[in-house]
Amino acid sequence: MKYKFATRANSLKGSEIRELLKLTEMPDIISFAGGLPAPELFPTDKISDLTKEIIDKEGGVALQYSATEGFVVLREIIANERMKLAKVNTTKDNVLITAGSQQAIDFCARLFLNDGDYVICENPSYLGALNVFNTFNAKYLPVEMDDNGMVVESLEAIIKAHPEAKLVYTIPDFQNPTGRTMSVERRKKLVELANKYQLVIMEDNPYGELIFDGERFPSIKSFDTEERVIYMGSFSKTFCPGYRVGWACAADEIIQKMIMLKQVADLQCSTIAQREVAYYMLENPLDEHIADIVKVYKKRRDVMLESIKQYFPSNVKYTFPLGGLFTWVEVDAKLNAADILVDALKQKVAFVPGGAFYPLGDKKNFLRLNYSNMPEDRIVEGIKRLGEVLNSYA
Amino acid sequence: MKYKFATRANSLKGSEIRELLKLTEMPDIISFAGGLPAPELFPTDKISDLTKEIIDKEGGVALQYSATEGFVVLREIIANERMKLAKVNTTKDNVLITAGSQQAIDFCARLFLNDGDYVICENPSYLGALNVFNTFNAKYLPVEMDDNGMVVESLEAIIKAHPEAKLVYTIPDFQNPTGRTMSVERRKKLVELANKYQLVIMEDNPYGELIFDGERFPSIKSFDTEERVIYMGSFSKTFCPGYRVGWACAADEIIQKMIMLKQVADLQCSTIAQREVAYYMLENPLDEHIADIVKVYKKRRDVMLESIKQYFPSNVKYTFPLGGLFTWVEVDAKLNAADILVDALKQKVAFVPGGAFYPLGDKKNFLRLNYSNMPEDRIVEGIKRLGEVLNSYA
Secondary structure: OOOOOOHHHHHOOOOHHHHHHHHOOOOOOEEOOOOOOOHHHOOHHHHHHHHHHHHHHHHHHHHOOOOOOOOHHHHHHHHHHHHHHOOOOOOHHHEEEEOHHHHHHHHHHHHHOOOOOEEEEEEOOOHHHHHHHHOOOOEEEEEEEEOOEEOHHHHHHHHHHOOOOOEEEEOOOOOOOOOOOOOHHHHHHHHHHHHHHOOEEEEEOOOOOOEOOOOOOOOHHHHOOOOOEEEEEEOOOOOOHHHOOEEEEOOHHHHHHHHHHHHHHHOOOOHHHHHHHHHHHHHOOHHHHHHHHHHHHHHHHHHHHHHHHHHOOOOOEEOOOOEOOEEEEEOOOOOOHHHHHHHHHHOOEEOEEHHHHOOOOOOOOEEEEEOOOOOHHHHHHHHHHHHHHHHOOO | OOOOOOHHHHHOOOOHHHHHHHHOOOOOOEEOOOOOOOHHHOOHHHHHHHHHHHHHHHHHHHHOOOOOOOOHHHHHHHHHHHHHHOOOOOOHHHEEEEOHHHHHHHHHHHHHOOOOOEEEEEEOOOHHHHHHHHOOOOEEEEEEEEOOEEOHHHHHHHHHHOOOOOEEEEOOOOOOOOOOOOOHHHHHHHHHHHHHHOOEEEEEOOOOOOEOOOOOOOOHHHHOOOOOEEEEEEOOOOOOHHHOOEEEEOOHHHHHHHHHHHHHHHOOOOHHHHHHHHHHHHHOOHHHHHHHHHHHHHHHHHHHHHHHHHHOOOOOEEOOOOEOOEEEEEOOOOOOHHHHHHHHHHOOEEOEEHHHHOOOOOOOOEEEEEOOOOOHHHHHHHHHHHHHHHHOOO
16 A cells, blocks of 8 residues: 555545446447436527626626635525525525535535444435545435335334434435435425434435426425525536536525535635626526426436337336436346446447445446436437347346 | 534634634725735636637537546646646646645545544645644644745654654645745655655645746656655636636546545536636647736735835844745734734734644744735835834834
């Protein structure tokens, strides 16, 4: 050992899957692997004019260091518009701008997890969050899911068996990777349990505004009576991920510590990027842009699910996402999706094998499929090829 | 205690100084407090045209998710141009784009520090780095400085007394807060000690390219024979801080782990910001821009030092920075610079009291003065007022 790394560095290692997924970026691959929004829908024209407008108006200030907590206009828009859509009453003082919601996840972990602490989460859960928790040598208490999200009814028994657990991580809307949504009843119940057992809930909500069918459910934070919920949002899926602008919304005591953590981590988010996102929303209603995106994604979802029905073996199960970017496919329990990926790549189709989303790594027979980033004809063709691969195992 | 924070959160607390420094942002204050570059020197015209050019050329790709390690063109420029100026031979594969060098500092700490580990650093050192180390409950082995930087001659005895120490943090060029530069002899000696005692050296070098007098010294990394030096650079002082674009350059094994940490922390730096910095340098030699900045800053340094000589009490000592942004003022040992700040703010002048830069908090009679962010007439007026405050204690 040449370098004496900290013990947390042990969790930072490459993986076979990571290497395979690099192949998915080749142009001739039909990729359902990423979690990418459709770049052809970005409002590029408006954005490129915006930069000049901002610099004309603000000069060097738009490129200078700025406040750690973020651009005040952007924080106000988030508090008054985006959080309102999540049915949360808050103010800019409880909003911190972060580098995507990913950074908010990392900050929560740094703020609450001692080495080896437990994290309660959905089973399966977002890989990028698990990777954060792993750097704190977290232990997991995964809660099973059904079509209404985390089975909160089974949570109390888990907490009683592990009273030292203090953090719940959940993606209630159009979950990554499953596309499932937590019911309103369960949201309320989760807050009740948090109050009863003094838990903090990390509500990771980057997809909630991308709703295809019906009404959006009130966020978990909207039921938060004791300031125990940290809401994490992002413009990566509703606007452009390339800015790296997201936010955390939490109680004073928590947000103040997160601001100090932000200063430690990287001082602040990009001054100009924050202005571009804010100015865009001042001049163009984001909700209209989201309506345009949703129309396209909904169609792509429909095409993917219809194609799955048509081309996949009939014993395959899959979720019906009411919004967001993903569907979750379950194949025969004796199959390993990582092996399927190897065969699929030969047919120039890619997806993410589900094993890595299980914190305990105990299930392998799932595929995460993204439909937002491919045009309809490529979705049909890709699912057809993937169906051939799956049929070859039958 | 409502929230069960992790123990590291104890280090995240507000301070009196932090509250005072908020006052320094009021427009009628002559502030020598920040570490801000001069925004009137930012090439705003070229930048505002650049954005449109990039989006016209690359479309949505410029606003999409992109590679965690950073924009390949930018990494090549850093390897082939900026690192060459530091006399380091490297390639893009050993460069990771980070959110300023601040994030690189944080990543090094996350990679190497277990709870309570020792950090060897200059006494005094950069406050923002100490705040990072404090979140790991670091213990400090501060090394005294003289006009040639860290007194490396005294380091071996310190290491022998604490053989478990494994990390050295240093700012060799125009150090923050002192403005001092480490001699070439000491750079070589430091690498020798790192090799002998298996230390890793964090070379934080955001100011090295801002040299006023003479030739820049080769970086510590240029003498690195066993890949023990992590070089951290930034465009915040040489271009615009508002982009939040910096880098780390290190051995394969280290940089690979840092890339995985980047993915955990925030996935990647802003796609468009990285392109703007890169495209600017492709079309406009950065060295020419730096030459323009240096001319202005050198003049401001001269004006500040002349004014200090004229207006400060004669027993006050101060450093003569050969580049960078700061001079470091030592007043009578029985004075506390935090008290002086309270009086100075009444006269509408601000600076950072030196106490916080001492990891063990044992010295209070120092003032950090920044000269890059104020025009010459304000520097003269501010130093004059500060001189009156200092004379009032005589």
